[in-house]
Amino acid sequence: xxxxxxxxxxxxxxxxxxxxxxxxxxxxxxxxxxxxxxxxxxxxxxxxxxxxxxxxxxxxxxxxxxxxxxxxxxxxxxxxxxxxxxxxxxxxxxxxxxxxxxxxxxxxxxxxxxxxxxxxxxxxxxxxxxxxxxxxxxxxxxxxxxxxxxxxxxxxxxxxxxxxxxxxxxxxxxxxxxxxxxxxxxxxxxxxxxxxxxxxxxxxxxxxxxxxxxxxxxxxxxxxxxxxxxxxxxxxxxxxxxxxxxxxxxxxxxxxxxxxxxxxxxxxxxxxxxxxxxxxxxxxxxxxxxxxxxxxxxx
Amino acid sequence: xxxxxxxxxxxxxxxxxxxxxxxxxxxxxxxxxxxxxxxxxxxxxxxxxxxxxxxxxxxxxxxxxxxxxxxxxxxxxxxxxxxxxxxxxxxxxxxxxxxxxxxxxxxxxxxxxxxxxxxxxxxxxxxxxxxxxxxxxxxxxxxxxxxxxxxxxxxxxxxxxxxxxxxxxxxxxxxxxxxxxxxxxxxxxxxxxxxxxxxxxxxxxxxxxxxxxxxxxxxxxxxxxxxxxxxxxxxxxx
Numbered sequence: 001x002x003x004x005x006x007x008x009x010x011x012x013x014x015x016x017x018x019x020x021x022x023x024x025x026x027x028x029x030x031x032x033x034x035x036x037x038x039x040x041x042x043x044x045x046x047x048x049x050x051x052x053x054x055x056x057x058x059x060x061x062x063x064x065x066x067x068x069x070x071x072x073x074x075x076x077x078x079x080x081x082x083x084x085x086x087x088x089x090x091x092x093x094x095x096x097x098x099x100x101x102x103x104x105x106x107x108x109x110x111x112x113x114x115x116x117x118x119x120x121x122x123x124x125x126x127x128x129x130x131x132x133x134x135x136x137x138x139x140x141x142x143x144x145x146x147x148x149x150x151x152x153x154x155x156x157x158x159x160x161x162x163x164x165x166x167x168x169x170x171x172x173x174x175x176x177x178x179x180x181x182x183x184x185x186x187x188x189x190x191x192x193x194x195x196x197x198x199x200x201x202x203x204x205x206x207x208x209x210x211x212x213x214x215x216x217x218x219x220x221x222x223x224x225x226x227x228x229x230x231x232x233x234x235x236x237x238x239x240x241x242x243x244x245x246x247x248x249x250x251x252x253x254x255x256x257x258x259x260x261x262x263x264x265x266x267x268x269x270x271x272x273x274x275x276x277x278x279x280x281x282x283x284x285x286x287x288x289x290x291x292x293x294x295x296x297x298x299x
Numbered sequence: 300x301x302x303x304x305x306x307x308x309x310x311x312x313x314x315x316x317x318x319x320x321x322x323x324x325x326x327x328x329x330x331x332x333x334x335x336x337x338x339x340x341x342x343x344x345x346x347x348x349x350x351x352x353x354x355x356x357x358x359x360x361x362x363x364x365x366x367x368x369x370x371x372x373x374x375x376x377x378x379x380x381x382x383x384x385x386x387x388x389x390x391x392x393x394x395x396x397x398x399x400x401x402x403x404x405x406x407x408x409x410x411x412x413x414x415x416x417x418x419x420x421x422x423x424x425x426x427x428x429x430x431x432x433x434x435x436x437x438x439x440x441x442x443x444x445x446x447x448x449x450x451x452x453x454x455x456x457x458x459x460x461x462x463x464x465x466x467x468x469x470x471x472x473x474x475x476x477x478x479x480x481x482x483x484x485x486x487x488x489x490x491x492x493x494x495x496x497x498x499x500x501x502x503x504x505x506x507x508x509x510x511x512x513x514x515x516x517x518x519x520x521x522x523x524x525x526x527x528x529x530x531x532x533x534x535x536x537x
Contacts, residue, residue: 184389189377
């Protein structure tokens, strides 16, 4: 029983990371009908921005909490900017071309960022500093770390913030309007380019947060760390129903739990395989995803 | 020349290889209701899309209050005071009735949005009853009211309507056209595209007849209602 609860805690902690990254995939898909395959690499950049900003900030501040928050903000802002640049330079010029064009650009861009990162940061893993000293917390025989709690709490706060933004602010409503009908949104006087740019910024900032939260637990960061996480978060978004914000969160949690249970009760050799088994199963049996609406594609 | 509210001069537009508009001349003066009638595929919707910049003409000029619209992005054309109620209504089905109306007033401030809501609810009381409802669950007629209300939230000077009677119960069609007349009496200039020529001519001052992308007739709606060619081709009378 303890082992079971332990796996649930680990799964939720891992799943909230997938959820944060999956949100970026799903939001961008919502407004542009595009899978931004470079999104996993933005997550990697988030970890590296965190790494470098913590090296600059380390020891200059009294409280490790303030340092952590600052590192997080710097990295999120940096990635928001990167996300906007990606949209402006790589996707906007081909928005009217066929979808295959932007898909190929997405894959090429992902490779470009990964290789540039190896060139700039070096291919060897770097050790992410412990922003907040790790503490074990015993909870009725379960072993929890304060880091795991931080991951879940920060992820929840960010998701609640995103939810409030999307459903209750003018820009959030405009984003939903754009994702339903781009031309109709233009007719309202909505600057749809600005809304799409904002969507990339938000999604990328969430990915950056995910990158830092992961690195706090698993401190080895390298330029290819975004490949597997990016793919899994993509699976999470598809599982929940791509384009659906709640679906991305649900998909992320299910994937995180599935992965920890496979690793815990089966073999950790197969922990990566489960994500792709889920992807194949969902595409075969419920391609619109758990919460997705079976919309007929208009051609 | 430029004292018309809207004028199209020699506008030609292509949809891929197909020429959708060919040398179209058209003008709308402030305060009028002008209608554009013609068969399916005659280029009526294309004309409206070209005005708001969702399609760009290959040749010709489109002027609004003397300013060319050809290089202005759609969202800025909206800000100039032109609102389009698109064919098939295109309400934001995932947003509530209130949120749809708020989007219509996207460029306006809170006080103006409040005034706009009062005006729209007075015109279409049904929308107020359904204020929290998700727009996708409304009936066709209610969606049309919402689409018109949403356009009015921007307080446009020129309202473009694309087939407002399409797919709507006859009883509601009547009340929608009464609303259109009422909107016009408030000083909003209207250009309406319609397949139902009877209805369109009855509720307009002037009319243009489009055939395969060309204007083949124009005149006052009373004249055209009595023109034998219009009667035969569009009013089903021989």
